[in-house]
Amino acid sequence: MKVKMKLELKDEPGTLIKALLPISKYGGNIVYVVHDREKKLPNGNITVQISIEANKDQVREIKNALEDEDIGILSIDEVKLIEDLAFIMIGHIVDTDIKDTIDRVDNTGFAEVIDLNLKMPNIKKESSARIIIRATGKEEMKKCVDLINKIANEKDFVLIYPLMLETQNERD
Amino acid sequence: MKEIKISIIGFGSIGKGLVREIIEKRDFLLRKGYDLKVVAIADKNSSEIDINGLDLANVLKKEEYSYNKTALDIIYEVKQDIMVECTPSNIIDGNPGLSHILAALNSRINVVTSNKGPFVVAYDKIIESADKNNVSIGYEATVGGAIPIINLIKSNIRADKILSIKGILNGTCNYILTRMQKEMLDYEEALFEAKELGIAETDESYDVKGIDTASKLVILANSLMKMNVKYTDVKVEGITRITREALELAEEIDCTIKLIGEVNKEERLLRVAPRLVPFNHPLSVGGTLNVIMLNTDIAGEITITGRGAGPKETSSAILSDIINIADERL
The missing domain is CATH 3.30.70.260 (ACT domain)
Incomplete structure (x- = not known):
């Protein structure tokens, strides 16, 4: 299934790769990444939208791993029927x-x-x-x-x- | 200066339209170095011949022609560089066009034609005859009227594989569907209007049942995609059962309904069917326009649109083919 995630990252070198690693580690396939450095959150952080293809278990593992890395997950739009x-x-x-x-x-x-x-x-x-x-x-x-x-x-x-x-x- | 001697076989609306354009373009072509001479025209049972070039304005005025020589007599007896075949299309056995074309090719005369029938029933045979006799055959006018789809691919898209082609290939159907949508007419009302305007023929079945679109699809599949298919390989659904309500339902989701011919090589799919087309899609063109969208392995999508029928538009394609052959062969 396709899952869209919106993540919050610090505007520092290396944070995007930190967010992407768990996805590949647990077998998720990245469909697209939109990394918009122009639009900043009020706290100065930036958002990145990632669309991945992964099964339910993989999504759960990816989510846990991101949370372990202290990466804020703004939303997970889990689209069951696509x-x-x-x-x-x-x-x-x-x-x-x-x-x-x-x-x-x-x-x-x-x-x-x-x-x-x-x-x-x-x-x-x-x-x-x-x-x-x-x-x-x-x-x-x-x-x-x-x-x-x-x-x-x-x-x-x-x-x-x-x-x-x-x-x-x-x-x- | 290149002298090009042509005969025109079939002197109905297309043949006469061609002669009008030749008169109109005479000076332009002379300046480009082409001296185009029509040495014979043939109608069903009669003909005009002048080996030094006919007085075309005079020929157009005539209601009866001077000779009783047939098309085949002209092909065999009159010295010419190119035979232009403009007889009505027949997709059952391709004749009389097919016999004219084969006779010309076998007599080492180049051929240009607007006639779909021969290509639907005997594409391979025609191409083989042309190759064997070392002459050219131009058939741009068989598909899409003024849209240069065949020459575009043959001359300009050289290294690409054509994966699929889809488009609106019949202006009459497009006109009827466009009017149904815009004016909320029933099918019969839009058809009646199309007949009044001369856009639909008295017997409209060839167009509205999708037969014309399917024939053009067969030509595109065989000539541009090397698919070796027949008319009976095409799944055909026309527009006769389309309702005004269906168009309303389409409009509510920002779509219209168009009769789309589609060929996809990998899926071996050949289909003519009414389809839901989003208003903002390149294939959503209105009125009598035709449109063709190619999908190729390198270029991706290419869309080309223009006038699909009518004597003047068809003449554009025929004249291009004539000049191409003059450049290559004469």
Whole structure:
């Protein structure tokens, strides 16, 4: 999982490396480090934002090690569910059992429908829905996209994917 | 001064548009050292021929042509450097364009064309024939109208591998979706308006069902990414079921819906489908514009946008190909 940490460091040589060492020691993978020396805290210290990929145990160990080193942890934004994607579906969304559509995503265990917006202009016309799906990671989201595709095929929905589907995967 | 003798096979809107640009650009091209002469034009059943160069303004005025020689007669009998093939596209068997192109190449005549059909059904065969006969084939006008995508990659992106291409390759679909979003029109209303304005053809199915976009995708995949694919390899979904409400739902999350053609080499993915495109994304261009985004291994993303259709825009691509061939071969 991805974890964003905001740390407080003294503006002295060597403090950044002190903050990074525990991360590599416990197997965390640093995604980015933003070291902003322009913005100082009222006490003269500076902040550094670090995004790492690590599992829960590793995060706990890293946190303890940082505290042992007297490095202030301003925040840990532990993002459990990291992939959100919006899709639009067009078809007979309600008549084809909307609850089944949602349940099948929720029952995967790694993804859930976190938002659904439905527009039904009139009974004869096809309705349109926007669903936002949250998955626990990229691979999980890929599986979820396959599932949604399958549901759309079964229920004869037009599925409008987000453009960035593949680009995101290519870049990361 | 280089003399370039061309024939124009297929004298509909594209062929006539080309002749208008040739008249317009005559002095400009002469100053650059190119004396472009149209020695023959051929319509379905009739033709005009003058081996010293036709009086083009006069040809445009005519409703009937003087000779009953066919396209193939002209290819075989009239001495020319380049045959410009502008007959209507047919993606089932590529004809009549394919037979014209192969006849010309096998007669050692260079070819420039705007016709997608032959390239969708027989890309390899055409390229092999050109190579075997040591002549050139220019097909920039088959994809993206005035956007120089093929020549851009062939001439200027030389060491990169093209990983993926995605874009809006059909102006009619883009116009319809743009109008649906801007004016909150239903699909049928926007289509009607597009037909009234001459942006959509009387039979719109080729455009709105995604067939045109898929054909262009096949050409890009084969010619720029060496993928060796056929039309039937493309997953195609058009825009006919897109609703006004879907566009509203997209707009609420700062997106629009565009018909995107996408090819990805590693995933062997070829798809034409309506997609959610953020308003601030480079592919979010409106009206009848086309746009193409490449992703290459060295350069990363490159986006190029411009007018995708119309006789004048297509002429830009055809003339570029003609001059390129003149530089290389004549």
